Amino acid sequence: MSTLSPVDLPNSYIGRSVARPGLARLTQGRGEYVSDLALPRMLQVVFLRSPYAHAEIVAIDTSDALKMPGVVRIVTGRELAEHCTPWVGVLTHLKGLKSAPQHALAVDHVQWQGEPVVAILARSRAEAEDASDRVYVEYREIDPVVEMFSAAEPGATPIHADLGDNIAFERRLDAGDVDAAAAASDHVISQRFVFGRHTGVTLEARSIVADWNRAEQRLTVHLGNQAPHMIQNIVAKHLALEEQQVRVLTHDVGGSFGIKVHIYPDEMAVCALARMLGRPVKFFADRLESFVSDIHARDHVLDGRIGVKNDGTITFFEIDDITGIGPFSVYPRTSAVEANQVVNLTGGNYAVPNYRARTRVVFQNKTPTCQYRAVGHPIACSVTEGLVDLAARAIGMDVVEIRRRNLVPDDAYPCSGPSGIRFEALSHQASLEKLLQMMDLPALHADQEEARRRGVHRGIGFASFIEITNPGPAFYGVGGAKISSQDGATVKLDASGAVTVQSSISEQGQGSAAIIAQVTATALGVPLARVRVILGDTDNTPYGGGTWASRGAGIGGEAAFQAGRALRDNILKLAGTILQADPTSLDIRAGSVVDEVDGRERLPLSELARIAYFRPDTLPADFQSELMATRHFVPREYGFAFTNGIQASYLEVDTETGFIRLLKHWVVEDCGQPINPQLVDEQVRGGVVQGLGAALFEQCRYDDQGQMINANMADYLVPMAGEMPDIEVGHIITPTKESAIGAKGAGEAGTAGAAACVANAVNDALAPFGVVITEIPLTPEVVLNALRHV
Amino acid sequence: MIDISLTVNGERVSACVLPRTHLVDFLREELCLTGAHLGCEHGVCGACTVRLDGEIVRGCLVLAVQADGSVVETVEGLSDSGEIADLQQAFIDRNALQCGFCTPGMLIASQDLLKAGGVPSREEIREHLSGNYCRCTGYHAIVDAVEATAKAREAAR
Amino acid sequence: MKAPAFDYLRPSSLDDAIKLLGAHPDAKLIAGGQSLLASLNLRLSQPSHLIDIGRLAELRGISVNGGVLRIGALTRHAETMASPEIAAHAPLLTQAIHHVAHAAIRSRGTFGGSLANADPAAELPACVLALNATLVARGPSGERRITADDFFTGLFETALAPDEILIAIDIPVATPDGVHGFQELARRSGDYAIVGLAAAGKRSGTHLSELRLGWFSVGTKATLAPKAAAALIGPAASLARASEMLAEDLEPHDDLQASGATRMSLARVLLKRVITAMEVAA
Structure with missing residues (x-):
């Protein structure tokens, strides 16, 4: 065995920016997305959705609609409930979390505008839409519970009478001694932070084709999704099937970001409908229904407090958080996780032991919220970093200096954060210094000064962050959800000497297939081009969690690496037998068995495979070759692999119009060992822009009747190329010792800190006006109101 | 009908x-x-x-x-005609696509700009692509790929 | 999000189109279709018929004759952008058209379609107001000329009769002393603006005359601000007074993007910027 680390192996692909396999297909329009899928006898389903945020269903009349051309079947909630059991989105480790049973189609009551009520199946989507205009639902409106503070009041009418009140979950945490720390502070600053409600707006909307084969008694679910085994488990459970009766395939997925990792009632309905009709049923959400049926996220208001001494020492953090999650906690991951993360993460990058937090998770009649890219992180980061800037301002200290003094030192690890989160090894200080090198702060300050003399207001903002990656069972498994935290990989040497890897992680464009191929090629010693990766099919991959929470590379990648090493051992055993050599004297390099010492080729893998598969008679009678190996992996030592980083934004605020122009963005992040640095950079950049969208543009806006009033792409503003800045990315590398490959996650770092540093930069730009804004999105109106120009 | x-x-x-x-x-x-x-x-x-x-x-x-x-x-x-082969390769080299769902539209819009010749500025590239939404990449890599293709085509003239 | 069913008619002449329009009261004309198709897909519009005038040669062409620039109603935004005649004789349009949507929409969207649609947030209605254009319509009884001032009557409403078709736009050619300015505040490139201003007039030395301020995204239709414009004319011009007068000229509305009060404040910023860029004393 080589004593070199995987990175140093002579034919290593770890740490190399190689092109992802399969990209040519996508650039040529040859992708196979679920929305592209058309099966024989397939029906299209359209869901008639509730126009009201809260109402009782009095009657449903489908008689006219059934006469419409092309209509095959119309199904109501009551009828569907006989084929699909309801669910309750709770986890036992989130103590006290409660929710109500949720049906695939509403039965008796509707609880949000957009909740599916009736399914119309027709030969074409257009015909189904024609018919849905002729389905008459009589509703009796009920006053909706919309605003979260009033929903949380004692005595507020509960949305679900059986639950008693609208508080789904509450958590308090009190670490150290906040009161004593406050008393010992020179300044205590309080500030309210407001975070708009967002949604994912995956360019490919949610898409599913379910196909029940009556002869095989088997349901095939084609679903653009991140967690195929989770879907398999839940579809089987609620359709009263065995798991082996359900096969889930993901195909190419047109964007996900957490949107496609949940159980959606309309998708469950499609599975049940396919079984009821015995033929394929397709649902491809249109953009309008996506806005009111995809999960939403954020929507938090926090009252934050920070204490600081005149020497720059931060003495405590305190937050009181409230969030509105819609009428149900989403199944099976629950809608309490974001708030829980906010409590876990706030202040976690600073060496400040005194921390008090409360969060309240509140039911209301809006679209349900759940986990979306960087769950809780942007909120915790914005509050933490916003408060730190306010503390610096209070004592007249530079914002970089206060961070230098208070960020956890790089030699302090392992250690714990104030909420009890455990850090193996982070690099806040090194990341800060690297960032400063990249951005040339003195030059920026000079530019800022020069601009200010011209009446142009530019600002620089920083945000240090931590990111939760590689979660173990502590996320969901311990709470009772059948969501695997381990992943598996099977590596096979085929008869031509090529390699196939089946992995349980999934691909939505992050580069999952690429990193699996890279670690496998490295572990085995074969050229990358000889490795083919199979993902996203419960029939053809090991059991595992999928791709979410920045876990694909760190967990799925390690499983593939271990499987590759196992197969390598098997290959060398076989090679030793064929060559009558000691296996330890052999290695595999560039697809051939070679002499370990001098690298001389001894046996190409194609020849080895030929002997193993076609001439085993030439091998000793007691020797059986095993050219397929499977390994699974889950981190054991730490519940999560925390990563860290820091971002900075340079921007210009037009103080007359409130418009913000982003000039430049920098990120330094530490995801441990990058497997493919280019993919890491692009995850970071994409994540940053998702955070910039939240900072400047995106918000699901509601009226007081619980109607989403900007549910289209002309009014819900996503970030487009014209307004986004170039983003420079740098790295510090602190590998995790939990795995051989040392990789942590990188998928959410960009989103975690982008909004925070933009808000801080805006406040820096507006410092001459004495204005502080801690609300996103930072619309022109928000900026102008703060400047009191209106 | x-x-x-x-x-x-x-x-x-x-x-x-x-x-x-x-x-x-x-x-x-x-x-x-x-x-x-x-x-x-x-x-x-x-x-x-x-x-x-x-x-x-x-x-x-x-x-x-x-x-x-x-x-x-x-x-x-x-793709079949080869008209955008270099642009497609630039997208691949630069990982200017992730999920790939925007990519066909993004390539066609980019080629529309590139057909005009010359090397557009990054701002001009961003402006020309301002009607094409990409949720994955953050656009930077796409701008890089289009810019690289423009430069390569200009150099080959 | 599929359009409702409708019949499709493609007349081969303008006269036929007018006849069809008269025969089908619930029909809609389609030219470039860049607004109509979206509203059909959203089922916001359910016409019985679409009458496609997109190929009628009679509605095409850009020409200059006797001090008048004529722009055919079917002139696509991309053609407006590239037209040397328009750049020479109505440079305000060349400047404004860059702000209209995106390349893939400018290739289809038409000048006349934008005016007939009368979206209060669209750029071109405000431009033709500022340019003192005359819109030429044809109906069963022949041609009718409608001044831009009279054309825009309300939210997506115009002075066109149900059986009239807008065929061309006549614009007095810019004179050597002509000045123009255009600015809008849009959140993202190509978006409808929160507020926008198209201005045209004449300049003698540092004084303005014949100034017309065409506003969009302020109120229910494209609107001139005559009182503010008057305050900017001649040697007594005062930007401050013009800014005040905007309150009398405009009725800014509340919407998702901004309150009416914010709009008024932004309109004043735009007025200042556009007039300042004209390098006149005010």
């Missing part, structure tokens, strides 16, 4: 369409050309960008009947 005939990716196509069918549904469902995608169907996202009589259009904002007698080119056609 209305009879139309048009040229799609160099092939003569005759079909009978409902007036309400837009060009992308026609391409995807009648011709099984699924490279043009539906992202919003109200003219905002650019995922359905195709070329109609040499100019880029939103496929969801054109009826199939309006394309009667026209020349339609999709990403499949531009």
Whole structure:
């Protein structure tokens, strides 16, 4: 065995920016997305959705609609409930979390505008839409519970009478001694932070084709999704099937970001409908229904407090958080996780032991919220970093200096954060210094000064962050959800000497297939081009969690690496037998068995495979070759692999119009060992822009009747190329010792800190006006109101 | 139903369409050309960008009947002809796509700019692509890929 | 999000189009279709018929004759952008058209379609107001000329009769002393603006005359601000007074993007910026 680390192996692909396999297909329009899928006898389903945020269903009349051309079947909630059991989105480790049973189609009551009520199946989507205009639902409106503070009041009418009140979950945490720390502070600053409600707006909307084969008694679910085994488990459970009766395939997925990792009632309905009709049923959400049926996220208001001494020492953090999650906690991951993360993460990058937090998770009649890219992180980061800037301002200290003094030192690890989160090894200080090198702060300050003399207001903002990656069972498994935290990989040497890897992680464009191929090629010693990766099919991959929470590379990648090493051992055993050599004297390099010492080729893998598969008679009678190996992996030592980083934004605020122009963005992040640095950079950049969208543009806006009033792409503003800045990315590398490959996650770092540093930069730009804004999105109106120009 | 005939990716196509069918549904469902995608169907996202009589259009904002007698080119056609091979390779080299759903529209819109010749500034590239939504990349890599292609084409002139 | 069913008619002449329009009261004309198709897909519009005038040669062409620039109603935004005649004789349009949507929409959207649609947030209605254009319509009884001032009557409403078709736009050619300015505040490139201003007039030395301020995204239709414009004319011009007068000229509305009060404040910023860029004393 080589004593070199995987990175140093002579034919290593770890740490190399190689092109992802399969990209040519996508650039040529040859992708196979679920929305592209058309099966024989397939029906299209359209869901008639509730126009009201809260109402009782009095009657449903489908008689006219059934006469419409092309209509095959119309199904109501009551009828569907006989084929699909309801669910309750709770986890036992989130103590006290409660929710109500949720049906695939509403039965008796509707609880949000957009909740599916009736399914119309027709030969074409257009015909189904024609018919849905002729389905008459009589509703009796009920006053909706919309605003979260009033929903949380004692005595507020509960949305679900059986639950008693609208508080789904509450958590308090009190670490150290906040009161004593406050008393010992020179300044205590309080500030309210407001975070708009967002949604994912995956360019490919949610898409599913379910196909029940009556002869095989088997349901095939084609679903653009991140967690195929989770879907398999839940579809089987609620359709009263065995798991082996359900096969889930993901195909190419047109964007996900957490949107496609949940159980959606309309998708469950499609599975049940396919079984009821015995033929394929397709649902491809249109953009309008996506806005009111995809999960939403954020929507938090926090009252934050920070204490600081005149020497720059931060003495405590305190937050009181409230969030509105819609009428149900989403199944099976629950809608309490974001708030829980906010409590876990706030202040976690600073060496400040005194921390008090409360969060309240509140039911209301809006679209349900759940986990979306960087769950809780942007909120915790914005509050933490916003408060730190306010503390610096209070004592007249530079914002970089206060961070230098208070960020956890790089030699302090392992250690714990104030909420009890455990850090193996982070690099806040090194990341800060690297960032400063990249951005040339003195030059920026000079530019800022020069601009200010011209009446142009530019600002620089920083945000240090931590990111939760590689979660173990502590996320969901311990709470009772059948969501695997381990992943598996099977590596096979085929008869031509090529390699196939089946992995349980999934691909939505992050580069999952690429990193699996890279670690496998490295572990085995074969050229990358000889490795083919199979993902996203419960029939053809090991059991595992999928791709979410920045876990694909760190967990799925390690499983593939271990499987590759196992197969390598098997290959060398076989090679030793064929060559009558000691296996330890052999290695595999560039697809051939070679002499370990001098690298001389001894046996190409194609020849080895030929002997193993076609001439085993030439091998000793007691020797059986095993050219397929499977390994699974889950981190054991730490519940999560925390990563860290820091971002900075340079921007210009037009103080007359409130418009913000982003000039430049920098990120330094530490995801441990990058497997493919280019993919890491692009995850970071994409994540940053998702955070910039939240900072400047995106918000699901509601009226007081619980109607989403900007549910289209002309009014819900996503970030487009014209307004986004170039983003420079740098790295510090602190590998995790939990795995051989040392990789942590990188998928959410960009989103975690982008909004925070933009808000801080805006406040820096507006410092001459004495204005502080801690609300996103930072619309022109928000900026102008703060400047009191209106 | 209305009879139309048009040229799609160099092939003569005759079909009978409902007036309400837009060009992308026609391409995807009648011709099984699924490279043009539906992202919003109200003219905002650019995922359905195709070329109609040499100019880029939103496929969801054109009826199939309006394309009667026209020349339609999709990403499949531009791939087969090799017209955008260098741009596609630049997207691959630069990882300027992740999920790939915006990519056909993004490539066609980019080629529309590149056809004008010269090396556009990054701002001009961003402006020309400002009607094409990408949720994955953050656009930086796409701008890089388009810029690199422009430079390479300019150098080869 | 599929359009409702409708019949499709493609007349081969303008006269036929007018006849069809008269025969089908619930029909809609389609030219470039860049607004109509979106509203059909959203089922916001359910016409019985679409009458496609997109290929009528009679509605095409850009020409200059006797001090008048004529822009055919079917002139596509991309053609407006590239037209040397328009750049020479109505440079305000060349400047404004860059702000209209995106390349893939400008290739289809038409000048006349934008005016007839009368979206209060669209750029071109405000431009033709500022340019003192005359819109030429044809109906069963022949041609009718409608001044831009009279054309825009309300939210998506115009002075066109149900059986009239807008065929061309006549614009007095810019004179050597002509000045123009255009600015809008849009959140993202190509978006409808929160507020926008198209201005045209004449300059003698540092004084303005014949100034017309065409506003869009302020109120229910494209609107001139005559009182503010008057305050900017001649040697007594005062930007401050013009800014005040905007309150009398405009009725800014509340919407998702901004309150009416914010709009008024932004309109004043735009007025200042556009007039300042004209390098006149005010």
